[in-house]
Amino acid sequence: MLGAGWWARGRGFWRLLQPLEPRFGAGGRSRLPLRQHAAQGSCRPAEIGLQPRRDKYGGLSVSLSQLRSPESLGEATFQRWLQDSVRQWKAEGHIAVWLHVPILQSRFIAVAAEQGFTFHHAESHSATLTLWLAEGCSRLPIYATHQLGVAGAVLDVHTGKVLVVQDRNKTTNAWKFPGGLSEPGEDIGNTATREVFEETGIKSEFKALLSIRQQHRHPGAFGKSDLYIICRLEPSSFSISFCQQECLRCEWMDLTELAKTKEATPITSNIARLLLYGYREGFDKIDITMREFPAVYTGLFYKLYHRQLPEDWRNTTNLQ
Amino acid sequence: MLGAGWWARGRGFWRLLQPLEPRFGAGGRSRLPLRQHAAQGSCRPAEIGLQPRRDKYGGLSVSLSQLRSPESLGEATFQRWLQDSVRQWKAEGHIAVWLHVPILQSRFIAVAAEQGFTFHHAESHSATLTLWLAEGCSRLPIYATHQLGVAGAVLDVHTGKVLVVQDRNKTTNAWKFPGGLSEPGEDIGNTATREVFEETGIKSEFKALLSIRQQHRHPGAFGKSDLYIICRLEPSSFSISFCQQECLRCEWMDLTELAKTKEATPITSNIARLLLYGYREGFDKIDITMREFPAVYTGLFYKLYHRQLPEDWRNTTNLQ
Numbered sequence: 237m238l239g240a241g242w243w244a245r246g247r248g249f250w251r252l253l254q255p256l257e258p259r260f261g262a263g264g265r266s267r268l269p270l271r272q273h274a275a276q277g278s279c280r281p282a283e284i285g286l287q288p289r290r291d292k293y294g295g296l297s298v299s300l301s302q303l304r305s306p307e308s309l310g311e312a313t314f315q316r317w318l319q320d321s322v323r324q325w326k327a328e329g330h331i332a333v334w335l336h337v338p339i340l341q342s343r344f345i346a347v348a349a350e351q352g353f354t355f356h357h358a359e360s361h362s363a364t365l366t367l368w369l370a371e372g373c374s375r376l377p378i379y380a381t382h383q384l385g386v387a388g389a390v391l392d393v394h395t396g397k398v399l400v401v402q403d404r405n406k407t408t409n410a411w412k413f414p415g416g417l418s419e420p421g422e423d424i425g426n427t428a429t430r431e432v433f434e435e436t437g438i439k440s441e442f443k444a445l446l447s448i449r450q451q452h453r454h455p456g457a458f459g460k461s462d463l464y465i466i467c468r469l470e471p472s473s474f475s476i477s478f479c480q481q482e483c484l485r486c487e488w489m490d491l492t493e494l495a496k497t498k499e500a501t502p503i504t505s506n507i508a509r510l511l512l513y514g515y516r517e518g519f520d521k522i523d524i525t526m527r528e529f530p531a532v533y534t535g536l537f538y539k540l541y542h543r544q545l546p547e548d549w550r551n552t553t554n555l556q
Numbered sequence: 557m558l559g560a561g562w563w564a565r566g567r568g569f570w571r572l573l574q575p576l577e578p579r580f581g582a583g584g585r586s587r588l589p590l591r592q593h594a595a596q597g598s599c600r601p602a603e604i605g606l607q608p609r610r611d612k613y614g615g616l617s618v619s620l621s622q623l624r625s626p627e628s629l630g631e632a633t634f635q636r637w638l639q640d641s642v643r644q645w646k647a648e649g650h651i652a653v654w655l656h657v658p659i660l661q662s663r664f665i666a667v668a669a670e671q672g673f674t675f676h677h678a679e680s681h682s683a684t685l686t687l688w689l690a691e692g693c694s695r696l697p698i699y700a701t702h703q704l705g706v707a708g709a710v711l712d713v714h715t716g717k718v719l720v721v722q723d724r725n726k727t728t729n730a731w732k733f734p735g736g737l738s739e740p741g742e743d744i745g746n747t748a749t750r751e752v753f754e755e756t757g758i759k760s761e762f763k764a765l766l767s768i769r770q771q772h773r774h775p776g777a778f779g780k781s782d783l784y785i786i787c788r789l790e791p792s793s794f795s796i797s798f799c800q801q802e803c804l805r806c807e808w809m810d811l812t813e814l815a816k817t818k819e820a821t822p823i824t825s826n827i828a829r830l831l832l833y834g835y836r837e838g839f840d841k842i843d844i845t846m847r848e849f850p851a852v853y854t855g856l857f858y859k860l861y862h863r864q865l866p867e868d869w870r871n872t873t874n875l876q
Contacts, residue, residue, distance in 0.1 A: 339669040345662035349681075355659060357778065358678030359699070361669075364778075379679070380700040380780040381740055420701055421772040421781065447862035448768065448844070451851055452741040458677065458684075460700040461741065463783065495875050502849060503860065510862055513869045522863045524768070524844060529822060531771055540823065542767035542830055543842045543863075549833045555815050 281320035284309060288321075288333075295332040295376075296325055300341045315347045322351060322367065331370035337363045383457045387415025388428035388469040389511055390440045396515065397488040398508070399438055399471070400500075404484045411489065411500040413466060413507070423539060425526070428467040436486050437477030440469040444523035445541050447507055466507050468514075468523065491515060520544060601640035604629060608641075608653075615652040615696075616645060620661045635667045642671060642687065651690035657683045703777045707735025708748035708789040709831055710760045716835065717808040718828070719758055719791070720820075724804045731809065731820040733786060733827070743859060745846070748787040756806050757797030760789040764843035765861050767827055786827050788834075788843065811835060840864060 285303055288296040303309060325333060335353055337345055339361045345353075353365040357379040368374035390399040390413075402409040414435040418427040425442030432440050447466045454462040478486035494500060495508040514522035524541050531538045549555075605623055608616040623629060645653060655673055657665055659681045665673075673685040677699040688694035710719040710733075722729040734755040738747040745762030752760050767786045774782040798806035814820060815828040834842035844861050851858045869875075 339675060340666050342665035342669065343663045345665065345683075346660050349659040349662065354680050355678035355683060358675035358683055360674050363665075363675060363678055363683065377737060377776075378703075378740070379778060380703050381738060382702040382704050382783070383698075383700050384702050384781075384783070417697065418701060418781075420698070423772075424770055445768070447860055448765070449858055449860045450744055451858040452743075452856065456697075458699060461704075461738075463702070463704070492875055502852075506860065507862070509869055509875070510865050512875065513865055524863070532822075536772065538769055538771040540767055540769045540826065542827070543844070545830050545833055549829055555812055555829070555832065 281317045281324060282313070284313060284317045286317070288325075290330075293332075294330060294370075295334060296330050297334040297336070299336040300344060301336065301338050303341070306338075306341050311343060311347050314344050315350075318348060318351055322369070326369045331368070332374070332376055333367045333369065335365040335367070337365065339363065380460075382461045382463050383454070384418040384424075384427070385415060385462060385464040386418055386424055386427035386431065387413040387464070387466045388432040388440060389413050389446060389466055389507060390432055390438060390469040390471050391491065391511060391515065392471050392474065392488065393515070395488070396491050398491045398494055398511065399432065399436055399476075400487055400489050400494060400504070401435055401478065401483045402485040404480075404482055409484055409499075410504070411494060411497065412504045414483075414486075415464075415466075424465055424541075425467060425539075428465075428469060432469060435479050435482055437473075437475070438471055439473040440471050442526070443468045443470055444519070444525050446510060446522060446524070447503075449503065464503075466503075468511065468519065601637045601644060602633065604633060604637045606637070608645075610650075613652075614650060614690075615654060616650050617654040617656070619656040620664060621656065621658050623661070626661050631663060631667050634664050635670075638668060638671055642689070646689045651688070652694070652696055653687045653689065655685040655687070657685065659683065700780075702781045702783050703774070704738040704744075704747075705735060705782060705784040706738055706744055706747035706751065707733040707784070707786045708752040708760060709733050709766060709786055709827060710752055710758060710789040710791050711811065711831060711835065712791050712794065712808065713835070715808070716811050718811045718814055718831065719752065719756055719796075720807055720809050720814060720824070721755055721798065721803045722805040724800075724802055729804055729819075730824070731814060731817065732824045734803075734806075735784075735786070744785055744861075745787060745859075748785075748789060752789060755799050755802055757793075757795070758791055759793040760791050762846070763788045763790055764839070764845050766830060766842060766844070767823075769823065784823075786823075788831065788839065 286298055286300070287302065288298045290296055300306065322333070334356070335348055342363065345363060345365065348365055351367070353367045356364045356366045356376070358364065366374065366376055368376065392398070399414065400411040401414045402411055414432045415428065416431040416434070418424070422430075424445070429440050429442060432438055444467065445465055446468050449464040451462045451464070453459055456462070476486050476488070491508060491512050495505065495512045500508065510522050523544065525544045526539050526541050528537050528539050606618055606620070607622065608618045610616055620626065642653070654676070655668055662683070665683060665685065668685055671687070673687045676684045676686045676696070678684065686694070686696055688696065712718070719734065720731040721734045722731055734752045735748065736751040736754070738744070744765070749760050749762060752758055764787065765785055766788050769784040771782045771784070773779055776782070796806050796808070811828060811832050815825065815832045820828065830842050843864065845864045846859050846861050848857050848859050
């Protein structure tokens with residue numbers, strides 16, 4: 237996890253983790269395996285079957301899933317091992333420890349917490365705790381900070397009508413674009429078309445991004461930040477069959493009417509006006525278009541969204 | 557947390573949580589407090605000092621921080637209470653339970669896990685677990701899925717030069733725009749200017765977004781998704797004093813040269829060409845500009861980014 241090349245791309249978090257590395261020698265790493273280090277100290281941690289792995293940033297990673305018979309390891313034994321180990325790791329100049337705990341071994345979390353470990357993140361059946369060993373505040377990278385919501389503005393260019401819904405559960409029923417939260421690993425455009433289909437029964441195709449909104453401390457995001465993207469979509473089906481559990485109403489509404497009405501959420505009104513401008517003056521005026529590129533680190537493809545660049549500007553040989 | 561109004565805005569996750577509510581009566585909620593419900597059952601959970609709170613989506617929330625003397629609560633007692641409670645909650649038609657556990661009470665996490673609870677998220681000194689009680693797969697909203705990285709393309713329009721850096725820790729030292737991860741609650745433009753200053757010593761001002769990239773299963777994001785935004789910035793200082801720990805080199809480079817060179821990361825080359833196009837033909841061709849609006853739910857302001865809309869299009873009265 238921490239050995240991945242990403243941080244080395246200078247996204248700004250690991251920059252301060254470097255100074256301690258020279259302690260381990262010219263290569264930035266110790267040439268001795270950990271146990272040999274331990275044997276040199278006066279307070280060698282008892283062997284309990286956990287072998288820390290180093291990362292290239294001066295940190296260590298310990299996974300309790302390594303325990304062959306975790307049920308036979310007492311909290312007191314683990315407490316002594318962790319206390320001795322932390323003392324040793326600090327002496328060796330390691331700057332941080334990552335502790336991975338399977339949920340069924342969670343009784344060890346409180347033990348670690350008593351020694352200063354805190355939760356970094358947890359999901360499903362595993363928690364990851366950290367302890368900063370170096371001077372000053374922790375400079376470890378934080379976990380995901382944003383949820384991503386995506387809505388679709390589906391415009392039928394032949395009729396000038398746009399697909400809007402009213403929520404069933406809202407006190408004031410304002411018109412809005414159908415949308416929802418992005419699922420893990422889902423591309424922005426796919427969230428838009430999936431949510432539009434689930435809510436309205438309309439099939440559509442992604443054309444471009446229209447807007448990005450950022451909100452912080454969002455109550456619906458468990459206090460995290462919220463990014464909300466509205467996409468321009470083109471419909472490939474037209475017969476509405478809306479989700480009765482979520483929507484009170486669903487209509488193809490004249491775009492000019494949506495841009496004017498007060499019965500719309502503020503962001504819907506704003507984007508309706510933007511969309512109307514694009515509809516009348518050309519979508520190239522409003523579109524943030526998408527291109528796909530191979531990703532160096534994951535072997536997957538990534539999508540890059542920006543203003544359309546004329547073809548001759550994409551070709552470097554033409555630049556003077 | 558779950559009572560917040562956000563979900564009612566139809567972002568698509570709570571839609572399927574509604575059908576069970578009528579069990580509680582016309583108002584969608586039970587009119588009896590939980591303990592009275594419990595007294596009617598044959599298997600009333602023992603009183604251990606935990607009082608579940610209901611949310612309006614048919615779920616319950618239990619916080620172990622309510623325990624007045626958690627050290628005196630045994631795991632076996634908690635196990636029986638949770639087992640009996642889960643049975644009762646299911647019988648009452650609740651669809652899900654949220655269990656909030658302070659890190660020092662983590663010994664109860666494994667107990668809950670044995671009854672099917674899993675981690676929803678954890679941070680710092682607290683973990684939140686969930687158990688889905690209704691039929692089918694859990695339809696609870698997921699936690700933050702994206703980290704956000706922001707870089708700044710600082711262009712000095714008087715010289716046509718742009719600020720670029722080379723990472724100290726990268727094998728091939730390709731030019732790139734300075735940037736880093738967004739801190740919690742930080743606006744996109746502020747991340748860009750802060751990171752540029754920290755890496756290069758250059759002060760700058762946010763002008764517009766230029767591009768958005770989405771990558772999934774990112775090794776540097778603990779397997780989560782990564783959003784990476786490049787902003788157009790204008791410098792207000794010009795004397796470079798770069799971070800030696802992070803950067804190997806830092807320069808004001810001619811934008812045309814950056815757009816042509818092969819010694820740049822692919823995304824840097826692409827955005828350099830886009831920026832050059834804007835520099836020569838007008839930034840209005842490439843900018844995704846920002847406006848600020850009051851946020852309904854948080855009392856804060858949010859920032860909305862989209863293509864600049866001519867003034868007369870913003871005024872609804874002009875629309876016909």
